Amino acid sequence: xxxxxxxxxxxxxxxxxxxxxxxxxxxxxxxxxxxxxxxxxxxxxxxxxxxxxxxxxxxxxxxxxxxxxxxxxxxxxxxxxxxxxxxxxxxxxxxxxxxxxxxxxxxxxxxxxxxxxxxxxxxxxxxxxxxxxxxxxxxxxxxxxxxxxxxxxxxxxxxxxxxxxxxxxxxxxxxxxxxxxxxxxxxxxxxxxxxxxxxxxxxxxxxxxxxxxxxxxxx
Amino acid sequence: xxxxxxxxxxxxxxxxxxxxxxxxxxxxxxxxxxxxxxxxxxxxxxxxxxxxxxxxxxxxxxxxxxxxxxxxxxxxxxxxxxxxxxxxxxxxxxxxxxxxxxxxxxxxxxxxxxxxxxxxxxxxxxxxxxxxxxxxxxxxxxxxxxxxxxxxxxxxxxxxxxxxxxxxxxxxxxxxxxxxxxxxxxxxxxxxxxxxxxxxxxxxxxxxxxxxxxxxxxxxxxxxxxxxxxxxxxxxxxxxxxxxxxxxxxxxxxxxxxxxxxxxxxxxxxxxxxxxxxxxxxxxxxxxxxxxxxxxxxxxxxxxxxxxxxxxxxxxxxxxxxxxxxxxxxxxxxxxxxxxxxxxxxxxxxxxxxxxxxxxxxxxxxxxxxxxxxxxxxxxxxxxxxxxxxxxxxxxxxxxxxxxxxxxxxxxxxxxxxxx
Numbered sequence: 001x002x003x004x005x006x007x008x009x010x011x012x013x014x015x016x017x018x019x020x021x022x023x024x025x026x027x028x029x030x031x032x033x034x035x036x037x038x039x040x041x042x043x044x045x046x047x048x049x050x051x052x053x054x055x056x057x058x059x060x061x062x063x064x065x066x067x068x069x070x071x072x073x074x075x076x077x078x079x080x081x082x083x084x085x086x087x088x089x090x091x092x093x094x095x096x097x098x099x100x101x102x103x104x105x106x107x108x109x110x111x112x113x114x115x116x117x118x119x120x121x122x123x124x125x126x127x128x129x130x131x132x133x134x135x136x137x138x139x140x141x142x143x144x145x146x147x148x149x150x151x152x153x154x155x156x157x158x159x160x161x162x163x164x165x166x167x168x169x170x171x172x173x174x175x176x177x178x179x180x181x182x183x184x185x186x187x188x189x190x191x192x193x194x195x196x197x198x199x200x201x202x203x204x205x206x207x208x209x210x211x212x213x214x215x216x217x218x219x
Numbered sequence: 220x221x222x223x224x225x226x227x228x229x230x231x232x233x234x235x236x237x238x239x240x241x242x243x244x245x246x247x248x249x250x251x252x253x254x255x256x257x258x259x260x261x262x263x264x265x266x267x268x269x270x271x272x273x274x275x276x277x278x279x280x281x282x283x284x285x286x287x288x289x290x291x292x293x294x295x296x297x298x299x300x301x302x303x304x305x306x307x308x309x310x311x312x313x314x315x316x317x318x319x320x321x322x323x324x325x326x327x328x329x330x331x332x333x334x335x336x337x338x339x340x341x342x343x344x345x346x347x348x349x350x351x352x353x354x355x356x357x358x359x360x361x362x363x364x365x366x367x368x369x370x371x372x373x374x375x376x377x378x379x380x381x382x383x384x385x386x387x388x389x390x391x392x393x394x395x396x397x398x399x400x401x402x403x404x405x406x407x408x409x410x411x412x413x414x415x416x417x418x419x420x421x422x423x424x425x426x427x428x429x430x431x432x433x434x435x436x437x438x439x440x441x442x443x444x445x446x447x448x449x450x451x452x453x454x455x456x457x458x459x460x461x462x463x464x465x466x467x468x469x470x471x472x473x474x475x476x477x478x479x480x481x482x483x484x485x486x487x488x489x490x491x492x493x494x495x496x497x498x499x500x501x502x503x504x505x506x507x508x509x510x511x512x513x514x515x516x517x518x519x520x521x522x523x524x525x526x527x528x529x530x531x532x533x534x535x536x537x538x539x540x541x542x543x544x545x546x547x548x549x550x551x552x553x554x555x556x557x558x559x560x561x562x563x564x565x566x567x568x569x570x571x572x573x574x575x576x577x578x579x580x581x582x583x584x585x586x587x588x589x590x591x592x593x594x595x596x597x598x599x600x601x602x603x604x605x606x607x608x609x610x611x612x613x614x615x616x617x618x619x620x621x622x623x624x625x626x627x628x629x630x631x632x633x634x635x636x637x638x639x
Contacts, residue, residue, distance in 0.1 A: 009459065016454050191440055195447030203455075206487060
């Protein structure tokens with residue numbers, strides 16, 4: 001039971017640590033949109049819920065994908081630990097680089113406004129939902145790490161559970177969004193968020209080493 | 220604000236190119252409320268003695284406690300030396316008008332005294348600096364202010380303090396430390412980090428070893444790292460219900476107490492906190508002449524920064540006197556001044572009110588200030604209003620530590636052993 005809670009906590013934590021970055025990237029798109037709609041807190045909350053639903057859908061698609069990858073590629077426990085240990089180490093290094101150094105264009109959300117303009121000009125789409133889905137399909141290091149962790153889980157439900165809690169961790173930062181004006185300093189928020197990701201990268205690096213060590217001993 | 224000198228966009232330590240003073244004719248101010256166009260100025264001797272009297276009485280009462288003067292010279296000598304040391308420094312602070320110079324002497328001595336006293340007490344009580352599992356179960360770990368940010372969310376959610384210490388009774392219990400912290404927050408804000416924290420003095424001391432810094436530029440981004448560490452440790456502590464920072468990151472465990480190495484995990488933790496101590500408390504302060512642990516890492520400092528918003532004191536810049544020399548930006552030990560804050564006529568939220576910029580400003584444009592009052596009036600009064608609670612806090616916290624350390628040193632000199 002405790003193991004299960006720790007698993008969910010880990011997912012939540014990873015999402016929470018990278019959530020400020022997601023917010024910092026998405027808010028410049030979402031805030032003007034909400035401001036443009038300008039229909040009060042209740043309406044903004046509904047639009048935000050739609051956006052988050054799209055985002056969750058994106059995550060769940062990835063959760064199924066992650067489970068399939070884990071099932072097909074790594075059948076034995078020892079090999080899983082070795083492979084995922086290596087993946088943890090590599091991705092956590094990526095996370096540290098992402099957090100502490102100026103690497104750009106990690107997040108699909110950065111390109112969302114361009115795609116959205118083209119999309120809405122051609123088809124009638126629910127804008128917040130599409131925006132959420134697009135920002136859900138991102139390949140930033142925290143997300144890749146979540147993907148690896150979910151692929152290492154037992155069963156499709158474990159993978160989905162991991163992504164749901166990862167989503168909840170990132171979603172917390174979006175909740176004050178209907179009360180616009182709360183997050184004015186996006187640049188500072190982004191800096192703090194990225195640095196927090198770097199710190200989480202160090203933590204995952206340690207987990208990767210422990211996992212790798214355990215797998216090697218079992219082989 | 221004069222716009223003469225271009226500014227750098229990184230925090231660079233070193234010699235600033237201050238404009239030559241053109242106020243040679245300006246007389247030093249002597250009154251408490253006198254404004255000045257020069258760096259800190261001397262006070263009238265009689266007035267300085269008068270202003271030092273309250274602290275003289277307070278420290279006498281505080282150091283003697285309820286038992287009066289001790290008869291044993293091993294206790295009496297440290298008491299007298301601490302009393303004289305404390306009051307001489309406060310008198311010099313009042314008389315010369317310089318804050319940081321004398322604050323730092325006490326602050327560094329307090330930190331060294333704390334380390335000596337703490338280690339000696341540990342060795343006396345349990346024979347080792349290393350904590351065993353039995354010590355943790357018994358709740359014998361002293362509570363430290365660094366843990367406070369991590370405890371708040373779990374305490375609110377679970378009514379549990381996630382630390383193996385005692386709520387009441389014993390040495391450094393949770394309730395007492397919380398009380399001290401709330402008192403410090405109300406009176407000093409983040410000034411706590413320069414007037415109360417018994418760890419900060421170590422790096423403050425190391426940062427004063429070299430005359431000029433070897434590393435001058437530190438990217439602005441890194442000044443936000445403490446907030447990131449704060450986010451990470453608060454979240455992990457809330458989710459795992461354990462004091463993450465203490466277990467993994469606290470550099471000061473190197474000179475206080477630490478878990479006995481019994482597993483690979485504890486070994487990794489030990490390597491981490493010892494490396495952080497060596498890097499952030501010793502090497503980087505020497506190289507940069509800054510308090511790098513406080514300014515670039517400490518999550519408690521980041522947390523405490525927000526209390527500056529509710530504290531009555533701040534440090535302000537008189538834009539009419541400021542010549543834009545950026546000396547304050549270059550000397551601030553905690554990276555709390557940058558071009559933007561100087562343009563706004565103040566400091567960043569992380570200011571620890573150490574007084575270094577006030578001392579160093581060649582035009583006397585920077586001063587302690589009581590919020591809600593005009594910047595130019597009564598800068599001397601505002602400084603004294605801050606110095607009393609600030610120094611009282613320093614003396615209350617540090618007096619016992621210095622006294623304790625002197626006692627241990629005397630014990631060593633007379634018996635050959637630091638512990639009984």
